[in-house]
Amino acid sequence: MTATPLYVFFRDAIVPQEKALVHVSDLAIQRGYGIFDFFKIENGHPFFLPDYLDRFYASAEVMRLKVPYDRAALTDIIYALIEKNNLPSSGIKMLLTGGYSPDGYQVVAPNLILTQQALTLPPPSQIEKGVKIITHQYVRDIPGVKTINYSMGIWLTEKIAQQNATDVLYQSAGLVSELPRSNFFIVKNDNSVWTAAGNVLRGVTRKNILGLSSHTIREGEVSLQDAYEAKEAFLTSTTKRIVPIVQIDDQVIGDGKPGAVSLGLLKELVRLEEEDVRKTAFAKK
């Protein structure tokens, strides 16, 4: 709940956010059962919307949640909400819950809720100086799906703070995978760029980076040792784009400063976003 009065799409209508009230029988509350997705908006333009819609519908299908609107109708709802809220730099979260379950276990007609909020960007110091992360042994339950289950990520916030870190990288059996809300990349000494292929959510920013041709960029196995010995490392997410990682556990990465490859890719990402705005404007004409 922010200071500005905002609107929310709740089940079948756009309502003031204080009216976005979910009955306690919903499976999200009863059993943590639901999926979501999140994309950012600048000046009315939702970035890479088709990719986020693809993932949202794919997550829903795996979890056997029926999205109550088709892509065209959902797109209309998104643009109507953007117009109503008129927030220049923001993000929209699309949440699909297990619905009002009579027995508190069976999935029924899902509830769709779209909330919009001002975008919180990473502080500039994180880009300039990089961040420290820790590691923790864990694999998300259904890693390919953007479920609402962040029990572990939130539970680890205390450990992260105690170790003066900003985030945590999950690993299992010697292989790293992802952070709770970000993907993970390393730059090897030959300047090739790698991201984990297994046990990860396929991020849209991750996909955009894998599509760049300025470097050799691959997905594959990335071991914890690879991460410790990397020349550079960075995390990616919709809101954060690229944040350089300069320390993992007790290991300083490279020379302990954000690297040239990471910062170069960040510039390329910004250019991709500008292109996405132009392409969409062109398509509308």
Added chain:
Amino acid sequence: MTATPLYVFFRDAIVPQEKALVHVSDLAIQRGYGIFDFFKIENGHPFFLPDYLDRFYASAEVMRLKVPYDRAALTDIIYALIEKNNLPSSGIKMLLTGGYSPDGYQVVAPNLILTQQALTLPPPSQIEKGVKIITHQYVRDIPGVKTINYSMGIWLTEKIAQQNATDVLYQSAGLVSELPRSNFFIVKNDNSVWTAAGNVLRGVTRKNILGLSSHTIREGEVSLQDAYEAKEAFLTSTTKRIVPIVQIDDQVIGDGKPGAVSLGLLKELVRLEEEDVRKTAFAKK
């Protein structure tokens, strides 16, 4: 939502259940972050309430959720709700969520919600004939805590139905642990009774069985092979007490019928419940 109009304790008051509306900013909805507990009631008596309260406060502490009422105040709320609803055979679910989080990630003041519903007992045929279960490789995120995260359990309901089973037993690295909502026991050929010690929620029914002296009853490592080769197997839960298991995956257990040890322990559990009613009635005098 049942046919009978029921009351719910919602945050700070007993309200009609249709008013138990949680704002979408709650961390249970945003991030599946919350804990709960569940106990049964007959004729106004909540069974083994101190054990359930112990576990509820312990779960809350691990997840760093502050229960907004102390034990005495929460006990008063429970008895007030029981009196208001006047449901002879029922269960109360105590739910504690991560609260209305401004950033959708940070735990804030938790919301406490108590709902009561009529008890759904297992059909008599399950006790008479026993049930088939399947196995699945999985360990819950924070197994000692009764979190609301049942993504895996609910997701597996399709696989359970496809294999004409009634439930699923989690296993990992050759050791079995628990079912999504039940503990698991086996009876070996020497009539000793075993339940898994690791990666399990410590059920109150499980604790009650471990306290019985009619048999040698122990917690320890139980392998999947032990389970397949058991003379008898059964699951335990608050609502189900004991349900005999007569098949695990393709393996018939014992002679494929509910065994004498399982059914004997069920009778002992019923006696323990009767004793709990008497003890509480005596303490009140």
